[in-house]
Structures are given as C-alpha cells and as structure tokens.
Amino acid sequence: MPYIEIIILYCLKQLNGERTIYSIYHLLKGKKSSQTIQDAHLYKLTHFFRCFESISREVLETKIQKFLGNHWIVPNGDQQFLVTSVGEQVLTASLEKQPFPKHLDGWKYHSESLLFWERFSLLVQVISNFNFKEAHYIPIQKNKQVHRWLKLFLKENSWQKNSLGKILHSELMDCFESAQNINPAVFIFRLTGYCQIGLTPLQVAEKLKIETTKYYIEFQNIIHFLIQHVRANPIQYKLLSSIILDIKESNPLTHSSKITYEYVRKGLSIQEIAKTRGLKTSTIEDHIVEIALNIDGFSIDSFIDKGIQKKIIAVANRTETKQLKLIKKHIDTANYFEIRLVLAKFGGVKQ
Amino acid sequence: MKLEGILKKYFGFQTFKTGQKEVISSILSGRHTLAILPTGTGKSLCYQLPGYVLDGTVLIVSPLLSLMQDQVEQMMRMGEKRVIALNSFLNPVAKRSVLQNIERYKFIFISPEMLNVPYVMNRLHELSISLFVVDEAHCISQWGYDFRPDYLKLGEIRQQFGNPLTLAQTATASRKVREDITRFLHLKEVNKVETSIDRPNISLYIEKQMDYQTKQNRLFELVFSLRKPGIIYFSSKKIAEEIASQLRKRGIGKTMAYHAGLDQEQRVLIQQQFIHGQLDVICATSAFGMGINKNNVRFIIHYHMPMQIESYLQEIGRAGRDGLPSIAILLYSEGDVELPLQLAEGEMPSKEQVDWFFSWLKNNNHGKIELFYSNNDLRTIGGFSEIQWRIIEDIMKTLIRIENMDVEKMHDLVNEYINKRLEVKRANIFKMKKWIDLNGCRRDYILDYFDEPIKRNIPACCDVCGVDLNNYLAHDESIQERETLEEWKDYLSKLLISGLEV
Structure with a gap:
C-alpha cells in the first residue's frame, strides 16, 4: 500500500469517525488553529503535525474514494468515516511491514526543524568549502537570516576553523551510531559541499528506492531525532547542539x-x-x-x-x-x- | 583618468566586456544611449561606472523586484554603500527614513509604480539626476514580450526631471521595439550601442514530426545520442516532469526537471548540479536559465514552440558560450501551434472575469475604485491567476490616474487593451510559426527581424542552409563518468574531512 494511504488510513482510524477528513488535511499541513491543535492531541496524532505539507485536498479526496471502494471505510456523517474491520486488518498488516518512524514528533519540532536543516546544511557547505580553500560558491540556502546566523556563529564560537569538519564529522557519526531504525543516507545525501552538490528529495528517494512520501517522513524523522538527541546531550555534541542553542525549546502555544x-x-x-x-x-x-x-x-x-x-x-x-x-x-x-x-x-x- | 583606470579602481577588472566601453563612452560624451547587450555582459556596470564620473544621482527604473534586489546586494558587496532600492519590499518605516535622507544615495533603484507616489516624486525632484536609466527597456513596447503599461509614462516622468541624460537597456529589441523605446521615452536623438544578437556557433535546426508520439520518440533518440550537456525547453511543467522521469527510467542522461513549481532549495540544487556536471540534461520551463553561467552547454531542444522569437533566442543563447559548435533543435509536430495560442489566451483575463470584476467595482466600491487593491479576496473569488491579476492591476493603475474616468469607460478600455494584447501575442506566435515554416535561411530571417545586416558564410548555419547532425553526436564514449559515492559514510567524510590534508 502506498505510504500516503497508510498515513491517511491511520488518521481515519484515530479520528474514529468523529472528525471530517479535512482535519487530516489541516493536520498534515500543520495549520496552527486551535481546532487542529486540539484534535491532534485528542486523537493522538500530534506526531504527524506538519509532516506532509505538500498534501493536497485532491489527493486526500481521491484516497478516500479508493478506501470506500475497497470497503476499508464506511461513511459516518458528512465527510466523516469509520474504518471497517477489513480496513483495520489492512492497516495493521501495512504498519507491520512499514511501521511509522519512531522519532517523528511533528508537533514538538515543527517550528524548528526547517531552521535546523537550513543552518546545518549551510554550515556543512561552508566547512567543506573552507577545507578546500574555496571562497567562491553559491550558498545552497537562501534565507538571509540563516546567513547572518552562520557569520555570527563562526565569529562568536571559539572553534578552530580547520578542526570544524572533523568535529562535526565525529559528532554526526556518534549520533547515528546511537540511533536505531534510522538510515542516515536519507539525510546525508542531501548535503552539499565542495564541488559536490547535494541531492533533492526526489533524487535521494529514487537512489534509495523509497517512495517519495515515505522519504519525506523519514527525513523529518531524522531531523527530529537529531534535534532531540543533540539537545539531550549537549556536552557530548558540543558543535551540533550549539547550532540550535539560541532557538528556545519551542513554546508550543500560539x-x-x-x-x-x-x-x-x-x-x-x-x-x-x-x-x-x-x-x-x-x-x-x-x-x-x-x-x-x-x-x-x-x-x-x-x-x-x-x-x-x-x-x-x-x-x-x-x-x-x-x-x-x-x-x-x-x-x-x-x-x-x-x-x-x-x-x-x-x-x-x-x- | 582613462576609463580602464576607473574600471580598475572601482571594480578591480582590467578590461571591459564587449559593448561596455562603447556604452560608457557614449554616456560620458553626453548622448542618450540605447544599449542592446545580451544578458550576462554586466549591464549594471554600464551605469555604475558613469555614476562615479558624473555628479548627482543615478536613478534606475527596473521592473523586476527580485532583479533589483540582486543588483543592490551585488553593489553593496562590492563596497558601494550609497545604494538603495525603493520598492514594495521596503516597509513603511524604512521607506520614510530612506526618503528623508534620499540625498545620501548615489544609486537609487525604483520600481515603476513607486514613480506614481507623489511624496516619492517630490523627494526625487529635489535631487539632481545625472543619469536616468531604464532597465529592461523593451517593457515599454507592446511589441516586446513583456509589455508593462507602467512603463509608458516614463517619457513624461523623464521630462518632469528636465530631460536628464538617459540610458535605456535591453537584451533584445526588434525594430518595432527600438522605435517604441525612443518614441515613448521622448528621446530626440539616441546613440545605439549594440552587439549582434547572432551566435554563429549555434546551428539552428528544425525537425518536423508527424505527431506527438513520433516527436516524443525522436526526443529520446536525440537526447540519447547528442553530445551533452543540454537543456530541453517545455511550455508545461507537467510534461517537463514526465519527460524527465521517462529519461531517467530509460537511463538516458542524468536528467532532472526544473520549473517554478519546485521549492527554492530544489531549484538551487538542480541548477548547481547541472553547473557542476552532476546532471547533464535539464527538462526546463522558461523559469530556467536566468543567471546560469555554464559555458559548455552543447544542445538546446525546444519540445514546444516558444511564444515569440525573442524568448527563443534568449533560450538558445544558453548554448555554446564557450564558442564551440552547439546546436539548437526545435521539434515541431502538426498542431503544435495550438499550445502557445491557448497559453496566450489563458494568460489574459477572460471576458467573463473582466465583466465580473467591473460589476463588483460598481456595486461595492462607492466610486472609490482604488480600494480594490486592498481587497485580497477579489483575485481568488474572481478566479484570476497570478498573471491575469497582474495584468488587471497594471492596467487599472494607469486608468485610475486619468481624471474624469467612469467605470463604464474603464471597462471598455480594459477590454480593448486585453484584446489588443492578445492580438499582439497571436501575431508573435504566428511570426514564430512562419519562421518554422520558412524555406529560406533561418538566420537571415532573425537578423532581419532585429534589424541587423545579413551575414554570409556561417558554417552549419541552419537546417535550410545545411547542417550535419552527426557533428553534434557524442561519438566519444570515453567521457569520464563522475564517481558516485554509494555509501553515505564515504559521502560524509568526503564532505567534511577531505581537503584538509591536501
């Protein structure tokens, strides 16, 4: 079963026929309204919050039609559906084969995961080019705030510039060694360095033969893992944790x-x-x-x-x-x- | 000081690029100048350098906010602090403070709509403008491919500034467009500096195919056998994606699609991969190409016919910047002309949309038509695409300033305007089609279109004059495959650890 279907079917099951399918849409898109936030908590779907921003209403509606046709769900009010026992079996079987990644926590990290990625990937690019003494290259991240952050970061911290690469490398390797059920390739091949341009999500997904939806979720999973792991062990991961030091642990309130x-x-x-x-x-x-x-x-x-x-x-x-x-x-x-x-x-x- | 000395002092370059020196000397000798230089020749230097010689302010009118922002940042990086962009990116507080201290700036970039704001104009009138620059000057002509009604009043604004020395810049301008530029800017005498639009090392080649399927197969064949890297241009994002994915599946070239529907990070990655040789084929829409400096592109294929000769030239101009033989192939299959015609129509607001818009204005705004700007839902409710809405905004901006104009009259004028635009676009498409159907030399036709003298004895000129496609095939199988690292650990160490020891 396509990964997006597993996610939608799972959400339907959690919603128990009590919310419309559009609450799934808002959840995956990560709409910050009290309704969406409350529903995410009530139905224990917070980990999917803003984990699939590119979902469209059309895709969602087509999938619902397909589920109906397969008798996986039955209507339970306007745009509300209950998962049938057949549906539950299918879901359980699919989840056994492809369980949801366990570090995924959209609600907790939605506000910082993009920033973490932008900073981290730019830092890698800068270090790599520095190692090769290359001063002219196109920054892969365009966010001006991230550029300013990096300048300050390199200035204020007392890192030896030519040891940064080694430190970052060893911290990352340690991080991934302590991770279970994670394929670092999902993350690493996205990185850009000296004369080596990172791959796009589609390219990594094709390279690793993963479906694109699943790829997006796996990528988020790794980002969430890194933030959580590094923040919990700041002494072990001095460099990595200082990347997010100034981002306050997100106060989730609007x-x-x-x-x-x-x-x-x-x-x-x-x-x-x-x-x-x-x-x-x-x-x-x-x-x-x-x-x-x-x-x-x-x-x-x-x-x-x-x-x-x-x-x-x-x-x-x-x-x-x-x-x-x-x-x-x-x-x-x-x-x-x-x-x-x-x-x-x-x-x-x-x- | 000689011009080269100034160049060295302010920019650190030893020599000028083609055309730059001519433009600068023309300006410094006090003549209004129309500069037609291809993109990538450093057009900003053409007003920046005179700016350092002349007293007073250089005012640069530029239609594209992003381009303006880029230029400002570039100048700042070069150490020029007295530069500012007056546009809608500037927040009200910043704008106020900039305008209060406007005399501090040497180079002022401004969007045409800002020139409508009385307070802005009042402040600018207190300056002495030593050079008035119109960037992308073809926008002034409805015959250009990017007509902006806002530009039409630039002539009047120039006069209000007391006819300052003027530089009009563009990359391409047909005869009609040139005439429009001088006429609408009210330039009595103008010195033209142009480099030829012709690129003799690019062969022009058209292949007609029976139907869509044959065309697609032929594309796969060509991409398979042609010497790479290359770019394939499409009019549709969806088809660009589909073909890219097909090419990947068939293992023909390392291919990705590029279009405005991708997020920024992906766009940067794909561009950079192409530049660094990690990709050798791009399936692109017209969104691809701006600011891409890759000099060894060997082929450009047009899978759909472009909407006018100007954009065709701009796109094929990305081939062969190294001067080596390159080929531009346009694949045409029966009925292909329909697509650009449909696109042209779709870009314009429909009659129904316009009628709806005006009935809304009549019923909702109590005669305060300018209020429609602040109604953000209007675009969505009326079902206007971004381009359609920009057209409505542009024309309305102009109409609102005309006194004693009632809603009915505006309605008529808008309809008339849209019909006229559509006619021009159709005419451009048919001109392109005529070129495709041509029995004579394709290069001659284009040169004539741009008012340039015809050249002789260009080797491998065009398919009519005779081109041997075999010369463009990749016979050499020894092309070095880039090593691809399969293990993430190797990849990571390559990024972070290698280089240090070297």
Whole structure:
C-alpha cells in the first residue's frame, strides 16, 4: 500500500469517525488553529503535525474514494468515516511491514526543524568549502537570516576553523551510531559541499528506492531525532547542539494563548481576561484548552469543579468517544467548554 | 583618468566586456544611449561606472523586484554603500527614513509604480539626476514580450526631471521595439550601442514530426545520442516532469526537471548540479536559465514552440558560450501551434472575469475604485491567476490616474487593451510559426527581424542552409563518468574531512 494511504488510513482510524477528513488535511499541513491543535492531541496524532505539507485536498479526496471502494471505510456523517474491520486488518498488516518512524514528533519540532536543516546544511557547505580553500560558491540556502546566523556563529564560537569538519564529522557519526531504525543516507545525501552538490528529495528517494512520501517522513524523522538527541546531550555534541542553542525549546502555544496564559498565572478569571484583552470569552476558552493541551501540570481545577471532571472522564471512557455532543448528552450539568477542557487535560479515553 | 583606470579602481577588472566601453563612452560624451547587450555582459556596470564620473544621482527604473534586489546586494558587496532600492519590499518605516535622507544615495533603484507616489516624486525632484536609466527597456513596447503599461509614462516622468541624460537597456529589441523605446521615452536623438544578437556557433535546426508520439520518440533518440550537456525547453511543467522521469527510467542522461513549481532549495540544487556536471540534461520551463553561467552547454531542444522569437533566442543563447559548435533543435509536430495560442489566451483575463470584476467595482466600491487593491479576496473569488491579476492591476493603475474616468469607460478600455494584447501575442506566435515554416535561411530571417545586416558564410548555419547532425553526436564514449559515492559514510567524510590534508 502506498505510504500516503497508510498515513491517511491511520488518521481515519484515530479520528474514529468523529472528525471530517479535512482535519487530516489541516493536520498534515500543520495549520496552527486551535481546532487542529486540539484534535491532534485528542486523537493522538500530534506526531504527524506538519509532516506532509505538500498534501493536497485532491489527493486526500481521491484516497478516500479508493478506501470506500475497497470497503476499508464506511461513511459516518458528512465527510466523516469509520474504518471497517477489513480496513483495520489492512492497516495493521501495512504498519507491520512499514511501521511509522519512531522519532517523528511533528508537533514538538515543527517550528524548528526547517531552521535546523537550513543552518546545518549551510554550515556543512561552508566547512567543506573552507577545507578546500574555496571562497567562491553559491550558498545552497537562501534565507538571509540563516546567513547572518552562520557569520555570527563562526565569529562568536571559539572553534578552530580547520578542526570544524572533523568535529562535526565525529559528532554526526556518534549520533547515528546511537540511533536505531534510522538510515542516515536519507539525510546525508542531501548535503552539499565542495564541488559536490547535494541531492533533492526526489533524487535521494529514487537512489534509495523509497517512495517519495515515505522519504519525506523519514527525513523529518531524522531531523527530529537529531534535534532531540543533540539537545539531550549537549556536552557530548558540543558543535551540533550549539547550532540550535539560541532557538528556545519551542513554546508550543500560539502567540495569543501565551498572553492569556500570563493572565491566568496572575489569577484572572476567564471573564476578566476577556474584558482586559477585549476578546470574546469563547476565544479565551479556546486559549485555556490549548494551554491545557500543551503545558504539563497546568491545573484546570479553577475552571471546573473536580466532581464534574470525574464525571466527564467516566462518560468519555464508557462511551469511548471524544465527540462533545455525545458526552454532553450524558452529563447536562457540564458545558461544552468544560468537556473540551477535561478531554484536553486528560486526553479523553484511557489507553 | 582613462576609463580602464576607473574600471580598475572601482571594480578591480582590467578590461571591459564587449559593448561596455562603447556604452560608457557614449554616456560620458553626453548622448542618450540605447544599449542592446545580451544578458550576462554586466549591464549594471554600464551605469555604475558613469555614476562615479558624473555628479548627482543615478536613478534606475527596473521592473523586476527580485532583479533589483540582486543588483543592490551585488553593489553593496562590492563596497558601494550609497545604494538603495525603493520598492514594495521596503516597509513603511524604512521607506520614510530612506526618503528623508534620499540625498545620501548615489544609486537609487525604483520600481515603476513607486514613480506614481507623489511624496516619492517630490523627494526625487529635489535631487539632481545625472543619469536616468531604464532597465529592461523593451517593457515599454507592446511589441516586446513583456509589455508593462507602467512603463509608458516614463517619457513624461523623464521630462518632469528636465530631460536628464538617459540610458535605456535591453537584451533584445526588434525594430518595432527600438522605435517604441525612443518614441515613448521622448528621446530626440539616441546613440545605439549594440552587439549582434547572432551566435554563429549555434546551428539552428528544425525537425518536423508527424505527431506527438513520433516527436516524443525522436526526443529520446536525440537526447540519447547528442553530445551533452543540454537543456530541453517545455511550455508545461507537467510534461517537463514526465519527460524527465521517462529519461531517467530509460537511463538516458542524468536528467532532472526544473520549473517554478519546485521549492527554492530544489531549484538551487538542480541548477548547481547541472553547473557542476552532476546532471547533464535539464527538462526546463522558461523559469530556467536566468543567471546560469555554464559555458559548455552543447544542445538546446525546444519540445514546444516558444511564444515569440525573442524568448527563443534568449533560450538558445544558453548554448555554446564557450564558442564551440552547439546546436539548437526545435521539434515541431502538426498542431503544435495550438499550445502557445491557448497559453496566450489563458494568460489574459477572460471576458467573463473582466465583466465580473467591473460589476463588483460598481456595486461595492462607492466610486472609490482604488480600494480594490486592498481587497485580497477579489483575485481568488474572481478566479484570476497570478498573471491575469497582474495584468488587471497594471492596467487599472494607469486608468485610475486619468481624471474624469467612469467605470463604464474603464471597462471598455480594459477590454480593448486585453484584446489588443492578445492580438499582439497571436501575431508573435504566428511570426514564430512562419519562421518554422520558412524555406529560406533561418538566420537571415532573425537578423532581419532585429534589424541587423545579413551575414554570409556561417558554417552549419541552419537546417535550410545545411547542417550535419552527426557533428553534434557524442561519438566519444570515453567521457569520464563522475564517481558516485554509494555509501553515505564515504559521502560524509568526503564532505567534511577531505581537503584538509591536501
């Protein structure tokens, strides 16, 4: 089965017929809306966030038609689908053959993975040309900020310029040695150096005989692995970790939610925050849900009575749903915001 | 100081490239100059150097933002700090501060639409303009391949500046376009400096094929046997991709497609791979070629017919920059002329779109037509492509400035304008087709089209005069294969460790 189909079918299964197929589209594209972010968390799809930006609605729709034709899915409301038992079998079998790469974490790294790549690939090109004493070459990255960063990086750090190549090489080799289930070729052949231009994604995919979709995901996987691994071991990877030293570990909140979070910490109520910021209470509620999803240890007790929290969790577990409407049917004392908040905090259904 | 001395002092070069010195001397002797120099001859030097000799400001009108940005950066890298680009890239705060201190700048690049802004013009009028440069001057003519209505008012603007010394630059200009340039810029006398558009080492060759399938097979044959590297031009991204993938599958050449649909990183990689010999065939759209300096390209194939002779020449001009024999082959199969005709039509907004646009203006803007700029959804709702929308914007910009113009009148003028543009484009396509069907020498025809004297005794001139394709085949099998590293570990050490010991 083509890799893109595995991803879509998997998402459908996770969504359990409770969201439309376009939530998959927004997820893979990485749309930063509270709806998409909340859904990604609720349905445990965060690792796919912004992992396939080139997906088009057309491709998605064609795949859905194909799944319907194969009886892998059945309609469950408008543009919503449930995966059939046949579909589940197909999915399980495909995942056994081609499991999703395990370092992939789109939600955590989406904001820095591109920057990491741009900086890293430019650094390699500069070092390589330096080694060959070549001063005239076309930088492979065009982002001016990355150029400025590199200039400063080389100036401020006390690296010996002619030892950079060796250090980087040995750090990378160490990194890849400690990695399991990773094929470094996916990453390495993309790099450009002295008189050796890196390959495009399509070229590496063809060279390694991997499907292009799978290639994109594998590439992301390696980037995510590198960021995570290097950041966790800054002493071992002095050079590599300093590439991302100035990028703050991404605060996953949207800008506006960050401001709301500040007010919450000062003890303001939802109504007070709405009034101060001149926003609707429903907007602030969206922010609170987003905060609950992303900030570990964020207490929701001041927004919702503990007794109701327990009730909601119980109903969600019993009915195995994350659909607000269904849950509300069972507890009319809770409002939608409260249900969303509890689901956000506790992830809905237990595993 | 002699010109060479100035060249050495400011640019570090010993000698001028062809045409540069002629243009510069012409300007410095106080004559308005029309410079027709091929791309890659360092056209910016032609106004930069006089700028250092003359007192006052050099004002450069340039239509392409990216090109403008490139030139500014290049000049800054060369150490010229008194250079600025006034265009929409500049944010309002920066723009204000630049304009307040405008007299600090020696070289001011400006987009034509900025010349419409009264405050900008007022500030510029306080300067003494020593040289007025019109870059890509063919844009002033509707006969050119890139007509920009904005350019039409440059003559008037020149006069407002008091007829400053003027340099108009372009890479190609047919007779009609040249006439338009001098006329619309209000230049009474102009000194022309041109190098021939002719490239005698490139043979012009046309092959007619029965149908599409035969043409495709013939392409595979040619690419297989011709001496490489080479570029194949297509009018369609999709077909460029398809053929590239076919060629790869058949193992014919190391091939990639290049078009504007690829992201920037991929575009840079493919260009650089080609330049470094990692690729030997590019399946390209017209997006490929700008700023590519590769001097050993041996063939150019046109799989689709170009939309005008100017772009054909520009594209084949990428072959044989080393002066060695090279060949330009155009494959034509029955009915091929339909594609450019369709493309030309598709570039223009349709009558329905224009009607819709004007009914929207009438119903929504309460007579404040200029407000349509700020409505970003308008383009999407009206289903305008980027090119279509640019055409609407361009023409509207001009119309809005005309007093007492009501919406109906504008509507008529826009329709008229579009029809006229379409007619010109069709005429250019048929001119190209006529050239394809020609029984006489193909080079003569082109030279005449560009108002150049006909040359004789060019070896392997064109298929009509007689060309032996065998001379362009890769007989030599000993071409060194580049080593390709199969192991990522080897690749990585090559990048990061080799070189050090050497």
